[in-house]
Amino acid sequence: MLEADLINELQTQGARLADPTAGHESRRGGAGPSDHKAMTLGDQTVMVPVHTAPAFQSPYVIDAPQGATGEARILRDGVEVGRIRFPGRPRFYDLRTAEGIPYSQIAVLHGRDVLATTVLQTCIRYESRKKTCQFCAIGQSLAAGRTIAHKTPSQLAEVAKAAVELDGIKHMVLTTGTPKGQDRGAQVLADSARAIKAAVDLPLQAQCEPPEDDSWHQRLSESGVDALGMHLEAVTAEVRARIMPGKASVPLEKYFSSFEAAVRVFGRGQVSTYILAGLGDTAAEILAMSEKLVAMGVYPFVVPFVPISGTPLESHPAPTSDFMASILGPLSRMVIDGGMKASDIKAGCGKCGACSALSTYEKMRIA
Numbered sequence: 261m262l263e264a265d266l267i268n269e270l271q272t273q274g275a276r277l278a279d280p281t282a283g284h285e286s287r288r289g290g291a292g293p294s295d296h297k298a299m300t301l302g303d304q305t306v307m308v309p310v311h312t313a314p315a316f317q318s319p320y321v322i323d324a325p326q327g328a329t330g331e332a333r334i335l336r337d338g339v340e341v342g343r344i345r346f347p348g349r350p351r352f353y354d355l356r357t358a359e360g361i362p363y364s365q366i367a368v369l370h371g372r373d374v375l376a377t378t379v380l381q382t383c384i385r386y387e388s389r390k391k392t393c394q395f396c397a398i399g400q401s402l403a404a405g406r407t408i409a410h411k412t413p414s415q416l417a418e419v420a421k422a423a424v425e426l427d428g429i430k431h432m433v434l435t436t437g438t439p440k441g442q443d444r445g446a447q448v449l450a451d452s453a454r455a456i457k458a459a460v461d462l463p464l465q466a467q468c469e470p471p472e473d474d475s476w477h478q479r480l481s482e483s484g485v486d487a488l489g490m491h492l493e494a495v496t497a498e499v500r501a502r503i504m505p506g507k508a509s510v511p512l513e514k515y516f517s518s519f520e521a522a523v524r525v526f527g528r529g530q531v532s533t534y535i536l537a538g539l540g541d542t543a544a545e546i547l548a549m550s551e552k553l554v555a556m557g558v559y560p561f562v563v564p565f566v567p568i569s570g571t572p573l574e575s576h577p578a579p580t581s582d583f584m585a586s587i588l589g590p591l592s593r594m595v596i597d598g599g600m601k602a603s604d605i606k607a608g609c610g611k612c613g614a615c616s617a618l619s620t621y622e623k624m625r626i627a
């Protein structure tokens with residue numbers, strides 16, 4: 261089986277772990293897709309669902325890691341189909357701030373070399389079950405005491421510096437719940453980026469809803485943000501209204517005008533959007549939207565939806581591997597023909613690529 265196909269199957273069907281303690285703690289809760297464990301196949305680190313309903317039924321089992329290499333076999337119906345390694349527990353997880361806050365409550369390791377934080381762990385869209393994005397678990401990790409509500413610029417700078425020095429972190433994702441106010445979180449992201457860049461040379465991606473005023477893109481760039489994500493999540497009006505009733509109040513036209521303004525500041529391929537496949541948009545609808553985005557210079561990071569325990573969509577099925585392949589195959593060609601690729605992105609989800617097989621499909625096309 262090709263590596264891209266195997267990654268696609270693992271991400272859609274999940275995997276059962278023979279040794280649930282293997283690797284460092286899984287990513288549970290938080291903003292966006294979650295309930296995964298990082299695994300490295302070849303040179304690509306991917307997030308594979310392990311705590312979700314589909315994962316418990318998956319035909320894939322990851323054996324306990326063996327010997328000095330720490331390699332573990334991937335078995336399908338008892339037959340080895342590949343090998344993985346689990347990234348080790350980062351050393352910065354052992355540190356605390358002077359006030360006693362564990363660094364791991366301020367930022368966490370994603371994939372193999374990405375530091376990620378949710379600067380504001382609260383969101384205007386999360387305050388009522390009716391308005392909340394149905395896939396999101398931003399409040400769960402806060403309620404469970406795994407994180408703090410507001411990470412200050414100096415806390416983020418301290419943790420980022422340590423993560424670079426101790427664990428060789430290569431880039432950082434700053435996402436945020438949406439606060440009240442017209443900047444949609446851009447102010448808090450800019451303040452954070454400025455403090456981090458003053459402490460350590462680390463490429464940064466900021467993620468927020470489109471700020472009301474396009475001048476925020478320039479301000480984000482001047483504060484040290486290298487790449488920007490503004491996430492559509494779903495592409496058709498029906499799915500947007502059903503899956504994210506609050507966020508769908510921001511019209512698609514606003515996203516497009518904001519993308520255009522952001523590409524002028526950050527450059528082609530440095531502005532991206534996250535699209536969750538499997539929530540009702542068809543493959544043709546996702547590809548049509550992607551075509552429009554690529555033409556504008558926006559990288560469409562299409563990710564298989566993973567149902568997260570405790571969210572309204574916890575029983576929603578994950579997309580099939582065939583459905584994802586029918587998107588990621590043509591999408592990888594479209595992205596490359598549009599002069600973009602994951603490895604050219606300076607920082608963020610598209611560069612990390614761990615939540616989708618897209619970058620592996622891209623590599624297959626370039627090889």
Ligand code: SF4
Nearest residue numbers: 370371609612614615
């Ligand atoms: S793709 Fe984004 S959300 Fe997924 S592991 Fe990488 S940085 Fe985290």
